[in-house]
Amino acid sequence: xxxxxxxxxxxxxxxxxxxxxxxxxxxxxxxxxxxxxxxxxxxxxxxxxxxxxxxxxxxxxxxxxxxxxxxxxxxxxxxxxxxxxxxxxxxxxxxxxxxxxxxxxxxxxxxxx
Amino acid sequence: xxxxxxxxxxxxxxxxxxxxxxxxxxxxxxxxxxxxxxxxxxxxxxxxxxxxxxxxxxxxxxxxxxxxxxxxxxxxxxxxxxxxxxxxxxxxxxxxxxxxxxxxxxxxxxx
Numbered sequence: 001x002x003x004x005x006x007x008x009x010x011x012x013x014x015x016x017x018x019x020x021x022x023x024x025x026x027x028x029x030x031x032x033x034x035x036x037x038x039x040x041x042x043x044x045x046x047x048x049x050x051x052x053x054x055x056x057x058x059x060x061x062x063x064x065x066x067x068x069x070x071x072x073x074x075x076x077x078x079x080x081x082x083x084x085x086x087x088x089x090x091x092x093x094x095x096x097x098x099x100x101x102x103x104x105x106x107x108x109x110x111x112x113x
Numbered sequence: 114x115x116x117x118x119x120x121x122x123x124x125x126x127x128x129x130x131x132x133x134x135x136x137x138x139x140x141x142x143x144x145x146x147x148x149x150x151x152x153x154x155x156x157x158x159x160x161x162x163x164x165x166x167x168x169x170x171x172x173x174x175x176x177x178x179x180x181x182x183x184x185x186x187x188x189x190x191x192x193x194x195x196x197x198x199x200x201x202x203x204x205x206x207x208x209x210x211x212x213x214x215x216x217x218x219x220x221x222x223x224x
Contacts, residue, residue, distance in 0.1 A: 102147075
């Protein structure tokens with residue numbers, strides 16, 4: 001099992017540009033989560049899906065952020081337009097309904113200049 | 114919603130000593146409490162977890178205790194080693210779904 005796969009690992013973009021982060025969860029996991037990590041705010045849950053359906057997006061900071069999960073093996077987090085304050089490490093994680101915690105991906109380090 | 118508080122924010126111990134990190138939670142409905150270790154520049158990784166029907170769980174040098182009445186849980190690391198140096202996060206959830214994370218504890222084990 002390759003684990004949760006995220007791409008890209010690093011992204012540097014200019015303010016105002018669109019950014020798309022990608023995630024492939026572990027096969028068989030029916031939950032998928034997007035987190036953002038910064039020094040100031042720690043680990044923040046942005047949105048999570050169950051069986052490809054968004055369940056709770058209350059953590060999405062504003063309308064510039066959107067997430068989709070078109071199928072069980074792929075999810076995207078899009079920021080349009082990006083701003084410098086969006087700079088952070090974005091983690092995707094997946095899990096099964098039986099629990100045992102999430103498995104995190106390696107993260108995407110986003111820098112908006 | 115749930116509020117998880119974690120203390121201390123930094124902890125420095127001598128190699129071989131024990132380390133204890135404490136968390137409190139607010140929602141009495143929370144029933145699953147995982148602990149994650151995050152090394153610098155890496156992903157958080159689950160190291161141990163406990164469910165509300167258990168008061169203590171141990172795995173080699175690490176153990177977690179849970180006091181449901183007081184709504185707090187703790188991570189105990191014995192015989193610390195330099196490779197234990199990392200940031201540790203506690204979390205609380207209801208039925209394994211939405212995890213609420215603490216703010217993290219940076220543990221430094223001095224050789």
